[in-house]
Amino acid sequence: MTDSLQAAPGPYFGEFGGRFVPEALMAALDELTDAYEKARIDPEFTGELDRLARDYTGRPSILTEIPRFAAHAGGARIFLKREDLNHTGSHKINNVLGQALLTKRLGKTRVIAETGAGQHGVATATAAALMDLECVIYMGEEDTERQALNVARMRLLGAEVIPVATGTRTLRDAINEAFRDWVTNVETTNYVFGTAAGPHPFPAMVRDFQRVISVEAREQMLALGGLPDAVLACVGGGSNAIGSFDAFLDDEGVRLIGCEAAGDGVDTGRHAATLTGGRPGILHGSMSYILQDEDGQTQPSHSISAGLDYPGVGPEHTWLSSIGRAEYWPVTDSEAMDAFRLLTRTEGILPAIESAHALAGAIRLGRELGPGATLLVTLSGRGDKDVEQAARWFDMLPEGDA
Amino acid sequence: MSALTDRLDACRAEGRAALVGYLPVGYPDVDTSLAAMRVLVEAGCDVVEIGPPYSDPVLDGPMIQHAAAKALEGGVKVDDAFTAVRAVAEAGAVPVVMSYANVMLQRGWSCFAKDLVAAGGAGVITPDLTPDAAPEWVEAARAEDVDTIFLVAPSTTRERMKLTCDASRGFVYATPLMGVTGERASLGDAAQRVVSEARAAGAERVCIGVGVSTGAQAAEIAGFADGVIVGTAFVRALGDEGDLESLRAKVAELADGVRSAR
Numbered sequence: 203m204t205d206s207l208q209a210a211p212g213p214y215f216g217e218f219g220g221r222f223v224p225e226a227l228m229a230a231l232d233e234l235t236d237a238y239e240k241a242r243i244d245p246e247f248t249g250e251l252d253r254l255a256r257d258y259t260g261r262p263s264i265l266t267e268i269p270r271f272a273a274h275a276g277g278a279r280i281f282l283k284r285e286d287l288n289h290t291g292s293h294k295i296n297n298v299l300g301q302a303l304l305t306k307r308l309g310k311t312r313v314i315a316e317t318g319a320g321q322h323g324v325a326t327a328t329a330a331a332l333m334d335l336e337c338v339i340y341m342g343e344e345d346t347e348r349q350a351l352n353v354a355r356m357r358l359l360g361a362e363v364i365p366v367a368t369g370t371r372t373l374r375d376a377i378n379e380a381f382r383d384w385v386t387n388v389e390t391t392n393y394v395f396g397t398a399a400g401p402h403p404f405p406a407m408v409r410d411f412q413r414v415i416s417v418e419a420r421e422q423m424l425a426l427g428g429l430p431d432a433v434l435a436c437v438g439g440g441s442n443a444i445g446s447f448d449a450f451l452d453d454e455g456v457r458l459i460g461c462e463a464a465g466d467g468v469d470t471g472r473h474a475a476t477l478t479g480g481r482p483g484i485l486h487g488s489m490s491y492i493l494q495d496e497d498g499q500t501q502p503s504h505s506i507s508a509g510l511d512y513p514g515v516g517p518e519h520t521w522l523s524s525i526g527r528a529e530y531w532p533v534t535d536s537e538a539m540d541a542f543r544l545l546t547r548t549e550g551i552l553p554a555i556e557s558a559h560a561l562a563g564a565i566r567l568g569r570e571l572g573p574g575a576t577l578l579v580t581l582s583g584r585g586d587k588d589v590e591q592a593a594r595w596f597d598m599l600p601e602g603d604a
Numbered sequence: 605m606s607a608l609t610d611r612l613d614a615c616r617a618e619g620r621a622a623l624v625g626y627l628p629v630g631y632p633d634v635d636t637s638l639a640a641m642r643v644l645v646e647a648g649c650d651v652v653e654i655g656p657p658y659s660d661p662v663l664d665g666p667m668i669q670h671a672a673a674k675a676l677e678g679g680v681k682v683d684d685a686f687t688a689v690r691a692v693a694e695a696g697a698v699p700v701v702m703s704y705a706n707v708m709l710q711r712g713w714s715c716f717a718k719d720l721v722a723a724g725g726a727g728v729i730t731p732d733l734t735p736d737a738a739p740e741w742v743e744a745a746r747a748e749d750v751d752t753i754f755l756v757a758p759s760t761t762r763e764r765m766k767l768t769c770d771a772s773r774g775f776v777y778a779t780p781l782m783g784v785t786g787e788r789a790s791l792g793d794a795a796q797r798v799v800s801e802a803r804a805a806g807a808e809r810v811c812i813g814v815g816v817s818t819g820a821q822a823a824e825i826a827g828f829a830d831g832v833i834v835g836t837a838f839v840r841a842l843g844d845e846g847d848l849e850s851l852r853a854k855v856a857e858l859a860d861g862v863r864s865a866r
Contacts, residue, residue, distance in 0.1 A: 220737060221734075221737055222705050222732055222733060222737050222738075223732055223734075223737075224662070224663050224731055224732055224755065224757070225734050225754065225755045225756055225757050225760055225764070225768065226755075226757035226758075226759050226760075226779065226782055227759075228734060228759075228760070228764060229759045229760065229761050229764070230759065232761075368666075368669055368673070369659070369660070369673065374660065378660050378661075378662050381662040382662060382663075382665075382783075382784045385662075385663065385782060385783055385784060386782055386783035386784065387782075388759060388782060389759075389782070483706050483709060483710060484705045484706040484709055484732075485660065485706060486660070486662075487732075492706075494706070494710070496710070497681055497682045497707065497710060497711075498658075498682070498706040498707045498708075498709065498710030498711075499657070499658065499659040499676060500659040500660050500706075
């Protein structure tokens with residue numbers, strides 16, 4: 203066994219990561235890195251974060267075995283790590299509470315965030331309400347349309363939601379706009395970044411805040427009899443996946459599989475499967491894989507899932523892929539929606555469409571490995587926000603309403 | 605010494621600041637943007653800053669974002685930026701390029717520097733690349749004698765000011781206010797502060813960019829900076845219709861500004 207792969211500190215993961223931002227943000231990123239380095243070993247900070255995880259988020263999240271679903275997946279044993287049961291309905295709260303506590307430590311009074319599906323925006327607006335911070339959320343206009351319910355939730359929580367009408371009107375443009383806000387207001391404002399991408403310290407810090415998923419799940423699996431054969435999670439920017447992988451990185455027998463959004467199919471060009479269809483480049487402050495043309499222009503991504511509809515991916519995933527420690531599988535819209543319906547019908551659990559990509563990966567792997575296998579799937583969020591979109595996909599809305 | 609520093613020093617010898625004009629190549633279309641850059645030179649820009657198109661310009665405000673998006677829709681390529689460099693050099697101003705990092709990385713740091721030199725360009729301004737983030741770029745640029753023009757901001761710490769000024773060649777690009785490109789009502793004290801800080805850190809030539817849009821502002825800044833960089837106001841004057849005469853008038857206003865300070 204060589205050195206541990208866990209909790210890699212950044213700023214570089216192999217040749218990926220770093221900090222490619224305007225000089226105007228460097229001081230703020232240094233200050234944030236400093237504050238985080240101190241906080242992560244300060245019992246007062248970690249104690250408060252643990253308390254919030256327990257008393258506010260509802261951790262530890264449970265494991266649920268899903269035998270009726272698994273019967274359709276080659277008969278493998280499948281367990282769900284239930285991040286959907288967290289307060290606010292997804293894994294995003296784990297990260298946001300950490301970054302909001304840090305904001306208070308920095309003495310800043312305003313937070314901004316980007317959101318795709320709205321889950322990170324809702325979580326940030328929630329933490330801002332809890333900790334008395336002014337909150338502005340940037341969201342692509344297309345996403346505000348397909349996730350209207352989450353827009354209303356954020357506004358109910360007191361956040362200002364700014365629809366971003368530039369570019370592709372999705373997550374990527376929301377991030378651009380949040381960076382522009384940050385450059386302008388950095389003195390009072392902290393950027394609560396939602397995924398394990400962006401400039402250092404975000405990839406490492408967000409991973410650390412999400413690591414609780416795999417730390418809990420590993421103990422829970424051991425208590426149930428042993429480590430799983432594979433851990434599966436969906437990957438957009440990759441925060442729930444990196445949080446699901448980290449504590450298993452040194453368990454060589456455990457396969458780690460990230461499920462990327464293949465949209466209409468990787469060969470159609472309409473997809474968001476960055477590690478499958480991209481190549482190295484710089485986007486949103488770090489070096490990683492991105493979907494781009496030969497000139498380096500970012501290409502529009504496509505996915506039925508707003509949360510995975512992103513043409514980049516966190517640098518630690520690119521590194522894990524490059525060294526062969528993790529695999530990244532493309533999952534199409536229709537595979538994800540089939541898995542969405544299957545879980546709902548067989549287990550009575552309505553997953554987020556994002557998480558359904560990981561479920562589709564589990565069906566594929568279960569059929570490959572057969573009844574002897576044990577799979578752990580992170581159910582990163584619940585599907586309440588996706589009801590209308592799913593109903594439309596399956597043609598279940600009343601006549602004239604669709 | 606480089607063509608860029610020679611030009612800045614010549615302006616200084618005339619007792620004035622240099623006027624640096626920015627335009628994105630391909631806006632409103634490639635041919636008009638090349639004609640517009642010639643207008644910049646004819647109407648009094650000493651240095652022309654050429655922006656290759658980029659899909660995610662995080663340091664640009666709405667006007668330049670709009671122009672970049674329109675240029676990309678029109679099919680502009682990064683190669684067109686090098687054509688523009690040639691056109692500006694032939695027109696008699698010093699061409700520099702302002703490029704986001706990924707555009708340079710995809711061409712290859714060294715290839716980007718070589719192509720720039722072959723086209724007659726003098727330097728590259730890198731809005732999302734700091735010297736510590738890109739030793740490969742600095743090395744490639746030094747090998748080709750390309751000026752590396754880095755930005756400093758009001759938030760820049762003393763330590764980083766030193767690092768950035770040491771790594772800069774040609775000039776240091778100082779932004780007086782926090783924020784993206786665009787027009788601002790008032791700049792004076794903040795601009796003076798960031799210029800003095802850069803000079804204290806050893807910068808020989810400092811130009812002020814971001815926010816400058818009027819002759820009066822240019823005159824004020826020309827009192828203490830080596831150059832005044834104007835982008836958004838020129839892009840707005842050119843507009844979707846490619847109004848070269850409106851652009852010419854705006855450039856003349858700013859050119860008068862940099863000459864009326866001292």
